Amino acid sequence: MSSSSKVVLLPGDGIGPEIVAQAARILALFPHISTTTHLVGGAAIDATGSPFPDTTRDAVSSADAILLGAVGGPKWEGQAVRPEQGLLAMRKHLDLFANIRPVFFPADKCRALSPLKPETLAGFDKSIVVRELVSGIYFGARTEANYSVSEVEAHDQMTYKQSEIARITHLAAHLALASNPPEPVTLVDKANVLATSRLWRKTVTDIMAQSYPQIPFSTCLVDAAAMHMIKDPKKLNGIVLTENLFGDILSDEASVIPGSLGLMPSASLAGLEKGKPGLYEPIHGSAPDIAGQGKANPIGTILSVAMMFRYSLNMPWEAELVEEAVRAAIDAGTVTADLGGSATTAAVGDLIVTLVEAALKTRRRPMTICEKILTDAAIGLQAPGNVTPGDMICVKVDWTLASELTWKGMEKTFDQMGRPKIHDPKRFWLAIDHTVDPKIMHQRSRRR
Numbered sequence: 001m002s003s004s005s006k007v008v009l010l011p012g013d014g015i016g017p018e019i020v021a022q023a024a025r026i027l028a029l030f031p032h033i034s035t036t037t038h039l040v041g042g043a044a045i046d047a048t049g050s051p052f053p054d055t056t057r058d059a060v061s062s063a064d065a066i067l068l069g070a071v072g073g074p075k076w077e078g079q080a081v082r083p084e085q086g087l088l089a090m091r092k093h094l095d096l097f098a099n100i101r102p103v104f105f106p107a108d109k110c111r112a113l114s115p116l117k118p119e120t121l122a123g124f125d126k127s128i129v130v131r132e133l134v135s136g137i138y139f140g141a142r143t144e145a146n147y148s149v150s151e152v153e154a155h156d157q158m159t160y161k162q163s164e165i166a167r168i169t170h171l172a173a174h175l176a177l178a179s180n181p182p183e184p185v186t187l188v189d190k191a192n193v194l195a196t197s198r199l200w201r202k203t204v205t206d207i208m209a210q211s212y213p214q215i216p217f218s219t220c221l222v223d224a225a226a227m228h229m230i231k232d233p234k235k236l237n238g239i240v241l242t243e244n245l246f247g248d249i250l251s252d253e254a255s256v257i258p259g260s261l262g263l264m265p266s267a268s269l270a271g272l273e274k275g276k277p278g279l280y281e282p283i284h285g286s287a288p289d290i291a292g293q294g295k296a297n298p299i300g301t302i303l304s305v306a307m308m309f310r311y312s313l314n315m316p317w318e319a320e321l322v323e324e325a326v327r328a329a330i331d332a333g334t335v336t337a338d339l340g341g342s343a344t345t346a347a348v349g350d351l352i353v354t355l356v357e358a359a360l361k362t363r364r365r366p367m368t369i370c371e372k373i374l375t376d377a378a379i380g381l382q383a384p385g386n387v388t389p390g391d392m393i394c395v396k397v398d399w400t401l402a403s404e405l406t407w408k409g410m411e412k413t414f415d416q417m418g419r420p421k422i423h424d425p426k427r428f429w430l431a432i433d434h435t436v437d438p439k440i441m442h443q444r445s446r447r448r
């Protein structure tokens with residue numbers, strides 16, 4: 001868990017503000033997380049004329065994570081500037097090439113809420129749709145229809161570069177390797193028709209064979225995948241790797257499995273390494289048909305916060321608490337109308353927030369191995385048996401280890417402390433040249 005985290009909230013349009021309000025209450029339980037709210041989509045067009053104004057661009061660029069509701073609605077249809085362009089522009093600006101959309105049962109009760117028969121669901125565990133998000137037909141050249149000619153036509157171009165396919169393949173493989181044994185990876189394409197799909201097929205197949213032979217890998221045409229998703233979803237257990245448009249459609253279809261589009265979270269990342277802002281949003285749209293009525297299911301947005309905790313904020317334990325609270329709320333029958341309940345958006349939020357708050361008060365975050373070692377060596381801890389990030393503690397020193405990299409910092413500290421003696425010179429170990437770049441290791445100067 002980092003010492004402080006900046007989260008940008010983008011409620012957007014339709015039900016967006018209602019569902020983000022509930023998810024923001026979860027974030028507010030953590031004092032080290034600060035939030036600011038900005039405009040995107042139709043709300044931003046109304047206020048500024050742009051669906052992705054500069055102030056929002058600046059805020060998301062310097063955030064640790066972003067939570068979005070949804071954009072779009074009938075109010076802006078037919079206009080030259082559309083709310084959806086704001087979301088596309090933000091994804092491109094932050095290079096959020098990997099959209100991770102897990103399909104699972106947030107509570108066992110969802111198996112009974114699913115319109116699919118129990119025998120169809122048998123064996124289905126979890127699919128993770130890994131959708132390429134910043135290329136393909138959503139970002140290709142486009143010609144709008146010109147209705148003044150006799151044969152009206154429009155055109156959307158789908159282009160993929162091999163490097164774009166390669167980077168998301170590696171990310172999908174890393175997600176597969178997070179499980180032991182690794183999750184199977186299924187590439188979904190339309191290689192029997194589309195040139196871009198044939199490039200996907202060759203690139204992904206080569207990478208999987210050369211770099212990840214330990215991961216079970218198969219391919220499936222998108223039309224067949226759409227059928228398996230409903231008829232025999234266990235065929236898509238594991239990672240479903242696919243391009244932008246297919247991923248958008250298949251993941252909405254997959255929401256039928258747990259029983260509602262309103263349950264489905266997502267993370268959009270610019271890679272799995274930390275340091276670049278991630279965007280978290282439910283997979284559904286702005287649901288204008290139920291906006292403003294307190295009927296929207298906030299769970300997809302709240303589970304997106306759990307994904308944020310895992311992927312961007314280094315808070316895996318807190319993510320589990322949120323997921324447990326969601327499970328308990330569904331098991332208690334506190335659900336919105338899309339899941340057959342009568343609870344309002346706020347009532348679902350109330351229960352989940354109360355459960356997370358109670359868990360934070362009564363349960364202790366498990367310590368990392370480093371924290372356990374420090375706790376063991378600590379003298380006079382304020383909370384005996386526990387250290388948390390940010391604590392200043394005194395420790396019994398057993399061995400002092402230093403290297404040319406840490407020495408500079410230590411020297412500064414020693415200066416501030418008035419150059420104390422090393423407490424036991426016999427138990428002091430200084431490694432010099434401990435990091436040598438393999439590229440220069442052969443050099444004579446390095447071998448002194």
Ligand SMILES: NC(=O)C1=CN([C@@H]2O[C@H](COP(=O)(O)OP(=O)(O)OC[C@H]3O[C@@H](n4cnc5c(N)ncnc54)[C@H](O)[C@@H]3O)[C@@H](O)[C@H]2O)C=CC1
Pocket residue numbers: 015019069070071072073074084087261262263281282283284285286287288289290295296297298300338
């Ligand atoms: N990421 C985004 O911001 C997205 C925006 N959109 C935009 O949203 C607008 C509406 O699109 P639609 O096709 O109607 O798709 P939609 O996903 O907004 O709604 C489809 C159906 O699911 C229901 N639904 C969606 N979310 C729900 C929730 N949390 N709780 C309960 N029911 C929920 C809606 O009431 C509707 O019946 C369009 O302008 C579209 O472009 C669509 C998809 C994604």
Ligand SMILES: CC(C)CC(=O)C(=O)O
Pocket residue numbers: 072084085087088248283284
């Ligand atoms: C509204 C679009 C910009 C995107 C979309 O449909 C989605 O990502 O779910």
